[in-house]
Amino acid sequence: MFRQRTLDNGVEVVSLALPTSPVVAVRAEVGVGSACEASDTSGYAHLLEHVLVRADDLGVFGSGHVGDAWTSKNTTAYTITALRSEALDAARAILNTITTCRINDATLRQELTAINHERAERTANPFWRIRERLCRALWTGGPYARPILGDPDVLRNATLDDLRGFHAYWYVPANITLYVIGDTSSHDIAEAMSSTCAANAAPAPPQPPVPAINDFPITVREPLSGGRAAFAIGFAHNPPTACAADTAALTWRVLRATTGIDVHQLVAGCAAATWLTVIGSAEEQRPTGWVRTICDALQLAETALRTDRDTADRLVSAARIRELRQQERLESLSGHIADRWRIDRSLDAPTAHFLRLNRVGPHAIADGLSRLSDSFSQAPSVDRSPDTSPHRDAS
Numbered sequence: 001m002f003r004q005r006t007l008d009n010g011v012e013v014v015s016l017a018l019p020t021s022p023v024v025a026v027r028a029e030v031g032v033g034s035a036c037e038a039s040d041t042s043g044y045a046h047l048l049e050h051v052l053v054r055a056d057d058l059g060v061f062g063s064g065h066v067g068d069a070w071t072s073k074n075t076t077a078y079t080i081t082a083l084r085s086e087a088l089d090a091a092r093a094i095l096n097t098i099t100t101c102r103i104n105d106a107t108l109r110q111e112l113t114a115i116n117h118e119r120a121e122r123t124a125n126p127f128w129r130i131r132e133r134l135c136r137a138l139w140t141g142g143p144y145a146r147p148i149l150g151d152p153d154v155l156r157n158a159t160l161d162d163l164r165g166f167h168a169y170w171y172v173p174a175n176i177t178l179y180v181i182g183d184t185s186s187h188d189i190a191e192a193m194s195s196t197c198a199a200n201a202a203p204a205p206p207q208p209p210v211p212a213i214n215d216f217p218i219t220v221r222e223p224l225s226g227g228r229a230a231f232a233i234g235f236a237h238n239p240p241t242a243c244a245a246d247t248a249a250l251t252w253r254v255l256r257a258t259t260g261i262d263v264h265q266l267v268a269g270c271a272a273a274t275w276l277t278v279i280g281s282a283e284e285q286r287p288t289g290w291v292r293t294i295c296d297a298l299q300l301a302e303t304a305l306r307t308d309r310d311t312a313d314r315l316v317s318a319a320r321i322r323e324l325r326q327q328e329r330l331e332s333l334s335g336h337i338a339d340r341w342r343i344d345r346s347l348d349a350p351t352a353h354f355l356r357l358n359r360v361g362p363h364a365i366a367d368g369l370s371r372l373s374d375s376f377s378q379a380p381s382v383d384r385s386p387d388t389s390p391h392r393d394a395s
């Protein structure tokens with residue numbers, strides 16, 4: 001059962017009690033990412049994540065459990081998995097690290113170098129390049145088009161004072177959500193966290209505006225080694241509801257199992273994009289050939305789900321079992337819960353739905369994806385997963 005509380009100091013705490021779990025996953029999310037930056041602060045959210053973690057050595061905590069952190073379009077997340085007995089210390093450590101801006105020049109320089117390496121590593125990956133090119137094209141000119149790694153020139157000139165200013169604006173308690181998942185029965189997390197960071201009545205800064213949705217798909221192609229190429233076709237759309245996102249994720253697992261095609265979805269606040277990636281011969285240059293391949297694959301997966309009960313049973317069970325196994329890992333579960341919590345909160349209108357993809361009308365791929373999702377929902381052995389959807393038990 002979820003508990004959700006907003007502490008006196010403004011931090012929102014979401015906890016899920018799993019009494020038999022020997023470890024506790026603690027995750028703090030700050031509502032800031034690359035879409036929140038301006039052109040003169042491009043890359044600050046990611047840089048700040050690096051320097052805050054380094055400043056407090058959050059990487060190694062307590063009995064040696066490793067912390068992690070990452071930045072997305074609209075969130076920066078910090079996590080620690082700790083022994084049950086260290087849950088409170090872990091939660092305090094994270095909150096302390098992110099609300100106190102203990103940064104110095106040596107750390108800043110070190111992390112700028114680390115980010116340069118990260119940039120080189122990521123841009124060498126064709127699937128990262130596909131993702132970046134799609135985001136740029138799908139949300140042209142808007143905040144969601146901004147790269148998470150930022151503008152190298154802006155970063156090179158960033159000063160400690162610039163970062164402190166960015167921190168003071170975005171890292172206010174009202175913009176922080178703390179997730180604590182595991183056996184928390186012997187602690188009152190909210191009580192313990194209330195005194196951890198000073199109250200600050202500043203409201204959460206406004207989130208980036210809703211992007212305009214292109215009604216047309218974007219295609220990109222990246223060469224791979226060995227005479228192969230990766231082709232992707234992407235759509236921008238309204239964010240899915242948490243339930244639709246869950247069904248879609250399972251459906252795509254079926255698609256991958258039957259055809260080898262990967263579907264990716266990026267949901268950031270009020271923006272969402274879905275893209276399919278297929279790998280084939282580099283000799284295929286025209287998008288129409290690749291699109292045909294994808295349409296045929298969607299048809300194949302849909303037929304497998306609709307026509308043969310045994311096959312459908314097997315595919316749906318395999319997708320479901322993988323899901324359940326992931327949920328057994330506490331870190332995955334906390335990520336899943338945080339994603340769903342964020343998605344549900346960002347949806348103003350209950351009508352917003354993944355099937356809005358239908359709007360792209362003549363495009364067979366969008367229709368095929370929607371139909372495939374329907375087939376999955378109607379397949380015989382789909383049952384409801386254990387209840388990890390975020391019901392608010394406000395207290």
Ligand SMILES: [Zn+2]
Binds near residue numbers: 046050118
């Ligand atoms: Zn990084």
